[in-house]
Amino acid sequence: MLSSREKISTRQAVILFLTLVYSPAIRLFPVFTAQIAERAGWLAPVIAMIPFICLVFVMQALFRNEKEASLSDIFIKILGNIPGRMLLFIYLLWLMVLLGLYVRYFAERFLTSLLPNTPMAFFTITMLVVVYFAARGGIVPLARATEFLFLLFTVIFVSLFLLTLSNIEIINLLPVTYYDILPLTKSTYAILGIWGYFPFIFFFGDEINDKEHICRFGLQGTGYLLITALLLLIQTIGVYGYTIIERVSLPYIIVIKSISLLETIERIESIALAFWVITDFVIISVFIYMVVSIIKFLFSLSQKKHLVSPITVFAFVFSLYIAQNRLELANFSKYIGLQLNLFFGLVIPFALFVIGKKRKKI
Numbered sequence: 001m002l003s004s005r006e007k008i009s010t011r012q013a014v015i016l017f018l019t020l021v022y023s024p025a026i027r028l029f030p031v032f033t034a035q036i037a038e039r040a041g042w043l044a045p046v047i048a049m050i051p052f053i054c055l056v057f058v059m060q061a062l063f064r065n066e067k068e069a070s071l072s073d074i075f076i077k078i079l080g081n082i083p084g085r086m087l088l089f090i091y092l093l094w095l096m097v098l099l100g101l102y103v104r105y106f107a108e109r110f111l112t113s114l115l116p117n118t119p120m121a122f123f124t125i126t127m128l129v130v131v132y133f134a135a136r137g138g139i140v141p142l143a144r145a146t147e148f149l150f151l152l153f154t155v156i157f158v159s160l161f162l163l164t165l166s167n168i169e170i171i172n173l174l175p176v177t178y179y180d181i182l183p184l185t186k187s188t189y190a191i192l193g194i195w196g197y198f199p200f201i202f203f204f205g206d207e208i209n210d211k212e213h214i215c216r217f218g219l220q221g222t223g224y225l226l227i228t229a230l231l232l233l234i235q236t237i238g239v240y241g242y243t244i245i246e247r248v249s250l251p252y253i254i255v256i257k258s259i260s261l262l263e264t265i266e267r268i269e270s271i272a273l274a275f276w277v278i279t280d281f282v283i284i285s286v287f288i289y290m291v292v293s294i295i296k297f298l299f300s301l302s303q304k305k306h307l308v309s310p311i312t313v314f315a316f317v318f319s320l321y322i323a324q325n326r327l328e329l330a331n332f333s334k335y336i337g338l339q340l341n342l343f344f345g346l347v348i349p350f351a352l353f354v355i356g357k358k359r360k361k362i
Helices: 010-020 022-062 071-079 081-113 120-136 139-167 178-195 198-207 211-240 251-257 269-298 305-321 326-358
Strands: none
Touching: 010 022, 010 139, 010 198, 010 211, 010 269, 022 081, 022 178, 022 198, 022 211, 022 251, 022 269, 022 326, 071 081, 071 198, 071 269, 071 326, 081 120, 081 198, 081 269, 081 305, 081 326, 120 139, 120 269, 120 305, 139 198, 139 211, 139 251, 139 269, 178 326, 198 211, 198 269, 198 326, 211 251, 251 269, 269 305
């Protein structure tokens, strides 16, 4: 059993989750909600909040009597040894795909927005070297660093929103009628596909203290997710309208580029890009830690550190071959990634809850 000094709190785990969803959120939410729900898309997080709250309560129920367990332990307890390990292996494969996906997205963003003539491997290797040392250091220092970065990011995110207020046009956001309810509901799959990463944090649940507070901090995190998602969508759809946002690849950066402070200070998007890189670092580091945690459990290993090297190498190689270009990468996320995220992040936890109740395991 790990000592409390070698663990993080549930509050820190939720902060890790809130930070890592930022990167895919600003890339996906504006485009998908604008495509499906059009000008009403900014309200999609309100509807998505309902199933996410249910997910928080489900996670609390799964760990109610298992304060020292990880999600891997819960799989075995509810499903049995062989079915549980089979499901865990499937999760491992999907998390490794997501790891390579986010490494590739990081490199593609730099190629698109800053240095188009630089070899992709340069960006990938640079990021993975930093991630390697962070992951070897363990989850505790990573969580502590993320706490500070999370506060700083929130201040900058809200500040950038306030700077774009003068550019927001109400006609791009209204009117919204009851005819928009069905498109809004459909558009939530992109949001829930990312918010569904919440259960993944508990793959290293044996290193998380006070899991009896999952509900408390999870609901606080829900409020944060709702507010930031609303600000993001109001900021993007409100400035340029859904007809433009649905057609561009990095709508948030385009909106930030429109900011001109006192008509003298421009190029503020460099600040947004810098913090986007930081959140990329967090999501890649946390996904590597999830992967090594599952491997450690599956093969009953005593240490995680020696697993970081091969997983980091895998992330580098796989990121180069997961797609030929940005179009294939976007199509993978749209037609495969988000749907599987929904399945693994929401459907399976709810199914585990039902099975656990019927078998009286929870």
